[in-house]
Amino acid sequence: MNMDKENFRFYIKVRTALDIPARIIYDELCSVFGDQAPALRTVERWSKFFREGREHVEDEERPGRPVIKTTSENIEHVRRLIDDDPHITIQEMEVQTDLSHGTIHRIISDHLNLKKLTARYIPKQLTDSQKAERVRLCKENLEKFESGAWRLCDVITGDESWFYHKQIGRKVSNAAWVSRNDPPPTVVRRSPYAPKTLMSIFFKSTGPVLIHRVERGQTIDHRYYIDNCLEPLIDNIKRQRPTCGVQGIKIHYDNGRPHVHKEVSNYLQSEGITIIKHPPNSPDLAPCDFWLFDFIKENLSDQNDSESLYQAVSDFMNSLDKEEYRKTFDKWIERMRLCVDNRGDYFEHLMK
Secondary structure, three states, X not given: OOOOHHXXXXXXXXHHHOOOOHHHHHHHHHHHHHHHXXXXXXXXXXXXXXXXXXXXXXXXXXXXXXXOOOOHHHHHHHHHHHHHOXXXXXXXXXHHHOOOHHHHHHHHHHHOOOOOOOOOOOOOOOOHHHHHHHHHHHHHHHHHHHHOOOOHHHEEEEEEEEEEOOOOOOOOOOOOOOOOOOOOOOOOOOOOOOOEEEEEEEEEOOEEEEEEEEOOOOOOOHHHHHHHHHHHHHHHHHHHOOOOOOOOOEEEOOOOOOOOOHHHHHHHHHOOOEEEOOOOOOXXXXXXXXXXXXXXXXXXXXXXXXXXXXXHHHHHHHHOOHHHHHHHHHHHHHHHHHHHHOOOOOOHHHOO
């Protein structure tokens, strides 16, 4: 049996006229309607109203904007406003529709089934051809790994990044307890001219293979990349794998200009190393970008010079458990699958 609030109030009115106490009326309603019965305070309030001479059971008319139901016309009006401007606020819709905040909110949530989400930042607005290229290369690479032609333990990935000597931290790490009357702490914004050092880092599923510090003022072109990054990298691989050397080794890096130079490709091919192709505009598919560099920077302390900074980066990378590196390569495979499933679009919001 269902009763609306006016029916409940009418019952309270009749029982009150018979001089029945509010508590007994409440118990009677609960015995029949259970959780649907009005609260004790509600029964007491309406019983008091009727004892004081109130006759009607309807709500009093409230001042201000009249109650307007969610009619089909109002629902369509709100829909059109949102279609025209997905960023419109409820306050702006109140002005344009003369509907209440609650009515608009009910229309949006209950009838249009919409919710408002903050826009997420993406590296670039990808074209259809760029999305297709991301899918194509991910499928090619995944097929090699899933067929057993390639093994993750044979992959070395690397890139370059700037590391600042002084760390300003993130908002959370800059928080501090202060007295109620004290001003909030301040952090000076980092100057674009603050001391920093460029490093080229390569790692595999068991740990770092090469950490190279680029001297101040030096730019990385294809010749420098071969002589100072790739040649030492290959020497380190041979030292770490004295029996098989670079046999079966695959190298992965992004499409930076020095990386994709023909002389770089020729050099690696001459050494018997396979280059894993990387999709353009895809930092979400580069382990250095989606994991390593941010992880290092979050854990660095202030350093006086580039030499101590280099040592701090080396110490941190060597201190990490091998499992951290292995999991990153597993995540790389997961990310390539997500890229395919998401038809080449960015997928960070789908990561668990």
